[in-house]
Amino acid sequence: MASKSSKKKPNSKRSNSKPASSPMASPKHFHLKRFFILISIMLPVCVIVVLGVSSNTSYKISSDHHSVKIYGFELVNEFPHDPRAFTQGLVYAGNESLYESTGLYKQFIFWFQSTVRRVAIQTGKVEVLHKMPDSFFGEGLTLLGERLFQVTWLTKIGFIYDTKNLQKMEDGWGLATDGKILYGSDGTSTLYQIDPQTLKATRKQVIQFNGREVRYLNELEYINGEIWANVWQTDCIARISPKDGRMLGWILLPTLRQGLIAAGYNGIDVLNGIAWDSNKNRIFVTGKLWPKLYEIKLHPERRQIDNKDIEQLCVP
Numbered sequence: 001m002a003s004k005s006s007k008k009k010p011n012s013k014r015s016n017s018k019p020a021s022s023p024m025a026s027p028k029h030f031h032l033k034r035f036f037i038l039i040s041i042m043l044p045v046c047v048i049v050v051l052g053v054s055s056n057t058s059y060k061i062s063s064d065h066h067s068v069k070i071y072g073f074e075l076v077n078e079f080p081h082d083p084r085a086f087t088q089g090l091v092y093a094g095n096e097s098l099y100e101s102t103g104l105y106k107q108f109i110f111w112f113q114s115t116v117r118r119v120a121i122q123t124g125k126v127e128v129l130h131k132m133p134d135s136f137f138g139e140g141l142t143l144l145g146e147r148l149f150q151v152t153w154l155t156k157i158g159f160i161y162d163t164k165n166l167q168k169m170e171d172g173w174g175l176a177t178d179g180k181i182l183y184g185s186d187g188t189s190t191l192y193q194i195d196p197q198t199l200k201a202t203r204k205q206v207i208q209f210n211g212r213e214v215r216y217l218n219e220l221e222y223i224n225g226e227i228w229a230n231v232w233q234t235d236c237i238a239r240i241s242p243k244d245g246r247m248l249g250w251i252l253l254p255t256l257r258q259g260l261i262a263a264g265y266n267g268i269d270v271l272n273g274i275a276w277d278s279n280k281n282r283i284f285v286t287g288k289l290w291p292k293l294y295e296i297k298l299h300p301e302r303r304q305i306d307n308k309d310i311e312q313l314c315v316p
Contacts, residue, residue: 071252078293083265085100090284092277115138138152174229182194183242219272234316253285
C-alpha cells in the first residue's frame with residue numbers, strides 16, 4: 001500500500017477500506033456474536049538496524065513475577081513470495097506448501113483483492129487460488145483437520161473452506177488451532193478461545209507485559225504448546241501461554257524488514273505471517289507485500305535489556 005492513515009478512527013485499518021456489502025451467499029460462511037472489534041491497517045515501522053545473516057539480540061528479563069525470554073534469530077533460508085500478497089494469515093499445509101490468506105479490497109484489475117491460496121514454499125508459486133468477493137477483506141487463517149477457517153475484517157462473517165478446492169467470525173485479525181479448539185485475536189490485547197463446532201468464544205484472556213496490555217495482537221500460530229502472535233505496528237512476535245495468558249517471551253525480527261528496505265523494496269508493509277512445520281520443526285515468517293518468505297531459527301541470548309526498551313519495540 002502506498003499510504004496509510006492513523007489508527008484513531010474505526011475505519012482506518014486499511015488505506016483502501018470501504019464498507020462491506022451484503023454477506024456472501026455461497027460458499028459456507030458463519031456469523032459470530034460480539035467477538036472481534038477494532039481495525040488493523042498495517043503501518044510500516046522503522047527500526048534502525050540492517051539485515052544480517054543472524055541476529056544475536058535475545059535477552060532474558062523479569063516481568064510480572066516470572067521470567068520472560070527475548071529471542072533473536074538465525075536466518076536459515078529465504079524463498080520467493082508474491083509481493084502483491086497482503087499477508088494476513090499463514091499456515092503450513094504439508095508437502096512443502098503453505099495456505100495463505102491475503103487482504104485488501106480489489107481496486108485494479110490484477111492488484112488488491114483478498115484471496116485464499118495454496119503456495120509452494122520453494123518457488124513461491126500459487127498452486128490453488130480462491131478470489132474472495134470484492135466486499136470482503138481477508139484476515140486470519142488456520143487449519144483444523146480438512147477445514148480451513150478464515151475470519152474477515154468488519155463484516156462479522158467468517159468462512160470455512162474445503163482444503164481440496166478452497167471452496168468456501170465477527171471481525172477478526174488472527175486464527176490458530178491446537179487441533180482441538182480455535183484461538184482468535186481481534187486487534188486488542190484479548191486472546192479468545194473458540195469452539196470450532198459452535199464458533200462461540202468460550203474463554204478470553206487479556207495479555208499483558210510489564211503491567212501493560214499488549215494491544216494489536218494480529219496473526220497467530222500455535223507452536224509447541226504456545227500461541228505466537230504478530231503484534232501490529234512492530235517487528236515483534238509475542239509468545240503466549242494459552243493456559244493462563246502469561247507472556248512467555250518476545251521474538252525480535254526488525255532486521256528482516258529493514259534488510260528488504262535496504263535492498264530497495266520500499267513498498268513493503270509490516271511483518272505479518274507465521275507458519276510452523278511441526279514435522280521438521282521449521283518456522284516460516286513473512287510480511288505484507290514482502291517479496292520474501294523466511295525460514296528462521298531462534299537463539300536466546302544472555303545480554304540484558306530494560307523492560308522499557310522492550311515496551312518501546314513491542315508494545316505500541
